[in-house]
Amino acid sequence: MKLYGSMGSRFGFLNWWPGDTKDEIFIGAILTQQTTWTNVEKAISNLKKSKALSVRALSRMETSIIEKLVRPSGYYRQKAKRLKLLSSTIMSEYGSLEGLFGLGQEALRKTLLGMKGIGPETADSIMLYAAGKPTFVIDAYTKRIMYRVFGTPANIDYDSLKEVFESALPKNPALYKDFHAQFVELGKSHCKTKPLCNHCPAFGLCKYAGQVPTGH
Numbered sequence: 001m002k003l004y005g006s007m008g009s010r011f012g013f014l015n016w017w018p019g020d021t022k023d024e025i026f027i028g029a030i031l032t033q034q035t036t037w038t039n040v041e042k043a044i045s046n047l048k049k050s051k052a053l054s055v056r057a058l059s060r061m062e063t064s065i066i067e068k069l070v071r072p073s074g075y076y077r078q079k080a081k082r083l084k085l086l087s088s089t090i091m092s093e094y095g096s097l098e099g100l101f102g103l104g105q106e107a108l109r110k111t112l113l114g115m116k117g118i119g120p121e122t123a124d125s126i127m128l129y130a131a132g133k134p135t136f137v138i139d140a141y142t143k144r145i146m147y148r149v150f151g152t153p154a155n156i157d158y159d160s161l162k163e164v165f166e167s168a169l170p171k172n173p174a175l176y177k178d179f180h181a182q183f184v185e186l187g188k189s190h191c192k193t194k195p196l197c198n199h200c201p202a203f204g205l206c207k208y209a210g211q212v213p214t215g216h
Ligand code: SF4
Pocket: 145, 148, 149, 190, 191, 192, 195, 196, 197, 198, 200, 201, 202, 203, 206, 207, 208, 209, 210, 212
């Protein structure tokens, strides 16, 4: 919480994830794989203009048309195929995204992880930001910052690091959302591959401030 406080007092409350609807967040979480958010925004804008920014609409659309719309997000053939399959599965098995999100937390995570193209980070992002479930999202920034600040093992697996947060923090989706957003902000602004420690808000707490070993 001290680390969270230090980041929050510098960056303020970060209103994440960008997206007006649950469908938009769900689709954005698939499109953001292996690309930058700027590219995702272009694809989302195309989908919006074509009234295809919903699971229902995508389930009814030809894959070739989805390909054209999501092209700016990279790996567009794979992503279009994935979106089509996921949307069709959700509509046929749950009737809507809301229907899927009606599952209990454990069942929802298991179901998402069983869907092609959804790994732990994507599943947790969807659960936290679209479904509002208290599950902590681990990404490369989180791993890197936790290693540098607290010496958490650099090769810690996803679920173990997730458990570090979930066992220590109250189960509060708003806290989890903002905590993850703060990590992303710190990772982008200071704790880069080559860290900029001098003005980092976590400097006073960080084990490796100013002396990060190479390769981490
Ligand atoms: S002090 Fe340096 S290594 Fe530590 S979190 Fe900040 S930028 Fe990263």
